[in-house]
Every structure is written in C-alpha cells, then in structure tokens.
Amino acid sequence: MSGAVVAAEVDGKGAKSEEETAKRSKAEKKRQKDREAEASGPSKHTDKKAVAYFESRKATKRVKDIRMVGGYLRIYTDLPESASNSKQAIKLCEAGVDYLVGELGVPSPVVFVQAEFGENGNPVLANVLGPDDPDCRLTYPSPR
Numbered sequence: 506m507s508g509a510v511v512a513a514e515v516d517g518k519g520a521k522s523e524e525e526t527a528k529r530s531k532a533e534k535k536r537q538k539d540r541e542a543e544a545s546g547p548s549k550h551t552d553k554k555a556v557a558y559f560e561s562r563k564a565t566k567r568v569k570d571i572r573m574v575g576g577y578l579r580i581y582t583d584l585p586e587s588a589s590n591s592k593q594a595i596k597l598c599e600a601g602v603d604y605l606v607g608e609l610g611v612p613s614p615v616v617f618v619q620a621e622f623g624e625n626g627n628p629v630l631a632n633v634l635g636p637d638d639p640d641c642r643l644t645y646p647s648p649r
Contacts, residue, residue: 554608555604582597584621586625589630590643594618598618598632598633602641
C-alpha cells in the first residue's frame with residue numbers, strides 16, 4: 506500500500522488522476538440528479554413494468570420517463586407545453602389508464618401526461634383525476 510503512495514508522490518500523476526476521477530464522478534452524479542429532476546430520461550424512479558407495458562403497445566415514441574408517484578402514474582414526454590389536450594397526449598393518457606386498470610387493477614386511476622421540462626417545470630398536458638373524470642382531456646380540480 507505504501508508503495509502505491511510513494512509512486513503517486515514520485516510521478517505526481519496518481520494523486521491527480523484520483524482527484525480527477527472523484528470530480529468526474531461527482532459531476533456525473535449531478536448530471537444524473539438533474540436528469541431525474543427534469544424527467545428527461547429513465548431514472549431510479551422509473552416504473553419498469555409501466556415502461557414494458559407502453560413498449561408492448563408501441564406507445565413510447567414521445568415518452569421520456571414513466572413514474573408511479575404517490576399512487577399516481579406520471580408520464581413524462583418530450584411534447585411541448587403547447588400540446589395541451591393534443592391527440593398524442595390523450596393517447597398516452599389512455600394507455601396509462603389501461604395500464605393502471607388492466608394490469609394493476611386500480612379501480613380509480615389517476616394519470617398525468619406531462620410536457621418536456623421548461624420554465625414551468627413539466628406542465629400537465631392531459632390527465633384523469635379518478636372515477637369522476639370521464640376522459641383524458643385536461644381537467645382541473647374544483648376550487649374549494
């Protein structure tokens with residue numbers, strides 16, 4: 506062990522490369538954390554079963570990530586914020602409802618299809634808010 510330290514001290518490269526490796530590792534972790542926050546690709550939060558379901562339906566063209574969060578299915582896409590209630594957003598929402606009801610047996614599905622990350626985070630493009638919501642068109646909860 507001390508031989509390795511001495512070699513690093515003698516040529517000066519060993520210690521530096523370890524530092525560089527640590528910096529690169531830290532930078533990669535930060536990039537991964539940023540990707541997770543922006544939902545710009547698969548992450549540790551990705552619902553792998555949902556992804557497999559969407560792939561089997563060939564419904565992943567615009568999908569960046571699918572997450573089950575707090576009992577809600579969130580489908581993150583590369584669609585722009587202006588795609589509210591678009592055909593693509595509604596089809597993805599319907600596939601999400603089919604997944605929750607058909608595959609998981611959820612009686613009151615809640616699905617959010619979200620736009621690409623921008624100034625407003627990931628805005629919702631289409632949703633189903635439970636049993637009282639008849640379709641995937643964007644709906645807003647009633648004010649209390």
